Amino acid sequence: MEQGKKKPQRGRLTGLPILGQLRTYDRAWLRGDLIAGVTVAALIVPKNLGYAGIAGIPLQNGLYAAAAGAIVYGALGSCRQISMGPSSGLAAVAASAVLAAGISNEQDAASFVAGITLASGILFLLLAVLRMGWIAQFLSRAVVTGFLFGAAIDVVIGELPKLTGTEVTGSNPMQELRSWLGTLGEAHLTTVVVGVIALIVVFVLKAIAPTIPGALVLVVGGLLAAAVFDLGAKGVALVGDVPSGLPSPELPDGQLMWDNVETVAIAAVALVLIGFSQTAGDARAFAAKHRYRIDINQESIAQSFANMAAGVFKGMPVSTSLSASSLNDHSGAKTGLASLTSGVTVLLTLLFLAPLFSILPKPVLAALIIEAVVMGMMNVPEMRRLARVQRFDFWIAVAAIAGTLIFGVLAGVIIGIGLSLLWLIGVATHPQMPVLGRERGTQVFREVDDHPGDEVIPGVAVIRFDGGLFFATADALEDRLRDVIHSTHGITGIVLDCAGINFVDSQGTAKMAEIVKLAREAGVNLRLARLKPAVRATLARDGVIERIGEGMIHGNIFRAVEAEQAAVERRREGDLNG
Numbered sequence: 001m002e003q004g005k006k007k008p009q010r011g012r013l014t015g016l017p018i019l020g021q022l023r024t025y026d027r028a029w030l031r032g033d034l035i036a037g038v039t040v041a042a043l044i045v046p047k048n049l050g051y052a053g054i055a056g057i058p059l060q061n062g063l064y065a066a067a068a069g070a071i072v073y074g075a076l077g078s079c080r081q082i083s084m085g086p087s088s089g090l091a092a093v094a095a096s097a098v099l100a101a102g103i104s105n106e107q108d109a110a111s112f113v114a115g116i117t118l119a120s121g122i123l124f125l126l127l128a129v130l131r132m133g134w135i136a137q138f139l140s141r142a143v144v145t146g147f148l149f150g151a152a153i154d155v156v157i158g159e160l161p162k163l164t165g166t167e168v169t170g171s172n173p174m175q176e177l178r179s180w181l182g183t184l185g186e187a188h189l190t191t192v193v194v195g196v197i198a199l200i201v202v203f204v205l206k207a208i209a210p211t212i213p214g215a216l217v218l219v220v221g222g223l224l225a226a227a228v229f230d231l232g233a234k235g236v237a238l239v240g241d242v243p244s245g246l247p248s249p250e251l252p253d254g255q256l257m258w259d260n261v262e263t264v265a266i267a268a269v270a271l272v273l274i275g276f277s278q279t280a281g282d283a284r285a286f287a288a289k290h291r292y293r294i295d296i297n298q299e300s301i302a303q304s305f306a307n308m309a310a311g312v313f314k315g316m317p318v319s320t321s322l323s324a325s326s327l328n329d330h331s332g333a334k335t336g337l338a339s340l341t342s343g344v345t346v347l348l349t350l351l352f353l354a355p356l357f358s359i360l361p362k363p364v365l366a367a368l369i370i371e372a373v374v375m376g377m378m379n380v381p382e383m384r385r386l387a388r389v390q391r392f393d394f395w396i397a398v399a400a401i402a403g404t405l406i407f408g409v410l411a412g413v414i415i416g417i418g419l420s421l422l423w424l425i426g427v428a429t430h431p432q433m434p435v436l437g438r439e440r441g442t443q444v445f446r447e448v449d450d451h452p453g454d455e456v457i458p459g460v461a462v463i464r465f466d467g468g469l470f471f472a473t474a475d476a477l478e479d480r481l482r483d484v485i486h487s488t489h490g491i492t493g494i495v496l497d498c499a500g501i502n503f504v505d506s507q508g509t510a511k512m513a514e515i516v517k518l519a520r521e522a523g524v525n526l527r528l529a530r531l532k533p534a535v536r537a538t539l540a541r542d543g544v545i546e547r548i549g550e551g552m553i554h555g556n557i558f559r560a561v562e563a564e565q566a567a568v569e570r571r572r573e574g575d576l577n578g
Contacts, residue, residue: 017298018075021335032332037341039331040083040324044070044342045349046219047324049239049357050368054091054155055316056098057110059239060354062086064247065117065315067346069306073318074339076302078294079283081333083324083342084306088373089274090317092151095158096409097267101260108256110314115252116264117318118311120271124304127272128297140423143416144277145382146397150404150412152377155369162366163195164188165237173405190234195363198222202371215368222364223356237362244354246347247313263410270413271307275319279303282320286329323376396423431467433480436497436557443558445497459492460564462557468503469535474511481515485522493525493564497557504535509542516547525567527552529560 044066052062066085073084094113103109126132157173160180165188170176198218205214225231232238257264279299287294303319310318328338386394396419404412436445437454445462446454461484467473481494504512519526531539531553539545545553554560 016075017078017295018336018340021080022337025335025337029332029334030337032334033337034341036328036331036333036338038345040328040338040342041345041349042216043213043327044083044085044321044324045346046213046215046368047321047372048086049219049360050215050365050372051086051088051091052316053239053365053369054088054373055094055109055113056106057094057113057316058106058242059357060242060350061110061113061247061314061316063346063350063354064313065310065318067343067350068309068313068315069318070339070343070346072306072309073302074336074343076298076305077283077336077339078298078302079286080290080292080335081286081325081329081338082279082283083321083328083339084279084303085318085321085324086316087278087319087321088155088369088376089148089151089278090271090319092155092373092377092409093267093270093274093413094316095155096151097263100263100408100410103256108253111253112256112260113316114250114311114314115257116267116271116311117307117316118252119257119264119268120275120317121304121307121309121311123268123272124276124300124307127276128300128304131297140393140396140420142386142393142396143400143420144274145379145386146400147274147404147409147412147416148377149379149383149397150401151409152373153401153405154409155373155377159366159369162237162362163192163199165191165235165363172408188235190231191236191361191363194222194225194231194236194361195367198361198364198367199370202367206371206375214371218364218368218371219357219360222360225364226359226361231361232359238358239360239362239365240358242354242357244351246350247315249312250314252311266410266414270410271317271319273413273417275303275307275317276300278322279320282322282325286325289329392423425472428467429472429476431465431473431476431500433463433465433477435484436462436464438558438561443556445557457561457565459490459568460495460561461488461491461493462495462497462561464497464500466500468505469501469508469512470503470505471507474508478511478515478518481526482518485519485524491524492568493527494519495527495529495554495557495560495564497529498532498535499530501535502532504538506542509539509544512539512544513542513547516544525552525564527554527560527564529554529557 045063048062048066049059052059069084069086073082077084094116097116098109098112101112103112154173157177157180161168161183164180164184166180166183166186168176168179168183170179201221202214202218205212205217226238280296283294283299306318310316383394383397386397399419400412400416403415407415434447434449435456437448437451437456438445439451439454448454448456463480463484465477469477484494485491516526526548528548536545536553554563
């Protein structure tokens with residue numbers, strides 16, 4: 001039986017979606033799930049070493065998080081193809097939090113990163129319980145694109161010294177870049193050669209053979225080169241001890257968290273906003289492709305427990321990895337068993353292979369990190385699309401990039417949220433109110449600015465209000481209609497197209513009553529067309545419909561215009577007869 005024909009299982013707070021998937025499991029899926037799980041593990045193991053390097057924590061901690069995220073999400077997630085684990089964007093946020101807290105010791109950094117991961121998991125759970133996943137929508141796509149682009153530039157600049165074996169100073173990326181350029185004369189030649197070769201290998205593979213796991217090739221090649229050429233003895237820095245074994249549960253340092261509570265709070269909010277928006281979108285895409293239903297609230301629960309598990313087991317923030325999820329899908333994943341397989345494979349790697357990574361050259365790790373952020377966070381096609389489609393969104397993204405580079409990644413998130421809210425407020429408080437004209441020979445009314453050849457009805461102004469009528473927009477409607485009344489010669493009536501009004505509050509109804517009075521004092525008939533039932537009911541409760549009059553409410557614009565023209569004609573006949 002095809003997966004898409006199975007009865008969908010909805011996740012519940014008290015249930016395990018994996019149990020529902022296993023109850024309807026088809027044995028034919030097992031091979032695909034196992035192959036997908038092992039294949040994804042081969043991709044994420046080297047990448048998560050790099051993500052841990054971005055965050056400035058021990059490399060094995062990235063694998064702890066990968067295992068925890070994959071296993072917990074596999075059991076709790078409602079999407080069957082998602083691969084949950086660390087990502088370059090979340091690692092950049094974690095690194096910025098460590099920097100903002102002024103932590104230089106690696107073990108303290110690891111505890112702090114685990115702490116903000118745990119905090120983000122708790123915040124995810126709170127959003128799930130309150131069903132507030134919609135809050136992630138306050139971070140616009142343009143802002144996320146800009147923030148991630150800026151964070152990627154920040155990370156790349158931070159990795160450059162590892163490619164040259166030099167030390168840099170500076171309090172922001174631009175100062176660090178200037179410092180690095182000044183140290184090029186002191187670069188270690190062997191380190192530069194290793195770094196350049198590593199960059200060429202990983203980017204060329206991505207360009208000519210994207211299906212080959214470049215990160216795995218790079219790590220294996222780096223380990224072989226270190227062993228064969230004894231790179232450590234030649235002055236190339238190595239990553240150092242990577243112990244084998246599994247992590248034991250451990251709560252983060254409470255005093256360290258309390259001393260930096262503001263940074264923890266900002267970082268947790270940033271991680272939730274970025275993580276949820278990524279996971280929700282990817283989960284919907286895979287569910288639509290394979291024709292089953294997901295539970296967005298369950299996704300919040302799964303991401304909550306995945307992050308709490310990663311935090312308790314000394315890991316780092318986890319979310320959807322689109323590249324790993326796509327590989328999971330293409331490799332044949334049908335259920336969460338694939339994710340569980342990935343997690344178990346990572347645990348086996350920790351048990352038996354972790355010490356091998358100790359001789360990995362740092363320039364190879366730097367190349368791995370640079371490729372991950374450039375390909376995963378610098379979305380040049382999206383920036384081009386924003387510039388082509390909506391210039392304002394493009395400049396919002398540019399502002400987010402600038403804020404991230406000048407003030408840091410965490411500050412960039414806050415700036416991004418602020419820009420998103422300002423944009424939302426600007427759009428909400430400045431609704432469009434175009435003048436409409438009639439397409440000749442029809443009953444269709446369209447915007448005059450877009451169709452200058454349409455017929456404008458003499459003496460009748462047709463205005464469409466696009467937006468909710470509430471405290472933030474009510475004055476704008478009054479100002480618009482007042483301007484129409486005073487600027488339109490010989491006006492006898494206004495038809496207000498209310499099709500775009502889907503909400504009205506008490507201030508909106510009060511303002512509508514004032515507009516009725518304004519129109520009457522000016523000797524102008526105010527007619528409402530295409531009024532939604534819920535909006536009409538609210539206006540009626542405040543007595544506005546009674547003030548306007550039932551005869552001034554019409555089902556469409558054409559009837560309203562006809563009624564106004566008939567009323568004018570009757571008035572003229574009355575004047576002639578009088």
